[in-house]
Amino acid sequence: MDPHLLRTFVAVAEAGSFSAAAERLGYTQSAVSQQIAALETDLGLPLLRRRPVEPTEAGARLLEHAGPLLLRLRAARADVLRTAALPAHRLTLAAAPLALNPALAARLARGRAEQPRLRVRLRTTGRDLVAAQVAAGEADLGLTDGITAPSDPLRLPDSGPMTRIGVSEEELVVALPPGHPLAGRTGLRLADLVDARWLATPLCPLERLRDLVGDGFRAGLDYQGEDVHTVRNLVAAGHGLTLLPASAGPGVPLAAPRLVHRVELVHPSLPPGPAARLAAALSPSS
Template sequence: MDPHLLRTFVTVAETGSFSAAAERLGYTQSAISQQVAALETDLGLPLLHRRPVTPTEAGLRLLEHAGPLLLRIRAARADVLRTAALPAHRLTLAATPLALNSVLAVRLAAARAAQPRLRVTVRTCGRDEVARQVADGTAEASLADGITAPNDPLRLPDVGPLTTVGVAEEGLVVALPGDHPLAGRTGLRLADLVDAHWLQTTLCPLERLRDLLGDGFRPALDYTGDDVHTVLNLVAAGHGLTLLPASAASGVPLVSPRLVHRVELLHGSLPPGPAADLAARLSP
């Protein structure tokens, strides 16, 4: 299967239009039609309905595979190019919203102080995206965070051969309103909060808590952003509870089960230079 044709098919499916796909990819509409037709001939199945332009059942199935396939191709290209990359004084660090905690911010400052000419761009995005950005070469390194048992690795998408190193772990607190009946406790058990109202956030996905303790953890409100101050304002107003790393918020320490907020550094092969030095300084 030609990846060039696959990318064209995905673009048509995403835009819902041959002309829009042609504009995005820089081809004529006729060329786009020919590429999709060539892919359909190769597979022996129609992939798109033409009026309106929507995926067929076979097209939907192919779309499920297309994203990971195209990502692995980009990852392979980026991995090969990294082996010949010349040292540079600019690099991009992708990070999930809570990954760059105070400890790692200090390590980043030390790395920059050791390399005065180094210019670092920090880009915030979701956990799956930080892995993809390193895999396809958009970022030289990334920091991902999540809730795990002590010393357990994070669950990250398989995007290719990446090095993953645990760089920080800290305790979790239950963030709750100041007038909440449990606010004065010295510690809380997650099992006692199964029936409480929770915030559903990207910072603390409730699916992770259900994985640990089963049913419960009903969302009282969904917040799709990643701003910690907004989450704390929602908590303070009584919209629900959430778990946060101790360095990000005040709250009652979680004492059971034993869980931590873990941060991992992800990178591909790094030739000697600023990126490799930064990775070394961010590691414990």
């Protein structure tokens, strides 16, 4: 299967239009049509309905594989190019919105102080994108996070060979609006909050809470952003509860189940140089 044709197929499926995909890719519409036809001929199945443009059942199955396949190809290219790259003094660190807590910010400061010539560009991105950006060579190092049991690794999307190091774990708190009846408690059980209204937000996915405890956790408001300040404002206004790491602000400690906010450093194989030294500085043993 030609990756070039697969990339065009994904663009058409996402855009829902041959012309929009052609504009995105910089091709003519005719070229896009020919590439889709070539892919369908190769597989012997129609992949897209034309009016409206949408995946067939076979096309939908192919889309499930396409993202990981194309990512692994980008990761392989980036990994090969790194072997010939000279040590850079400009690095990109991709971090999930809640990943760079005060302890890690302090380690980053010490790491930069040890390398005065190093210039770090910090890019905030969704936690599901951190590993993919590192694998594809769009970032040199990544900090991703999530809710897990103590010492348990995070569930990360398959991004190819990658070093993963747990660099931080801190307790979780239930963020409540002022005057909430539970605000004075010394601890809260998640099982006692399944019937409460919660914020549906990427920072604390309700699907993860349901995996841990069971059904419930109805959404009071669906917020698709990842700005912590906005989340806290929504909680304060009574739109729903959420879980946050203790360093992100006040709340009642989560007593059970025993869960933590875990941060992992992800990076490819690093030759000796600035990136490897900064990775060492961010690690707990530094």
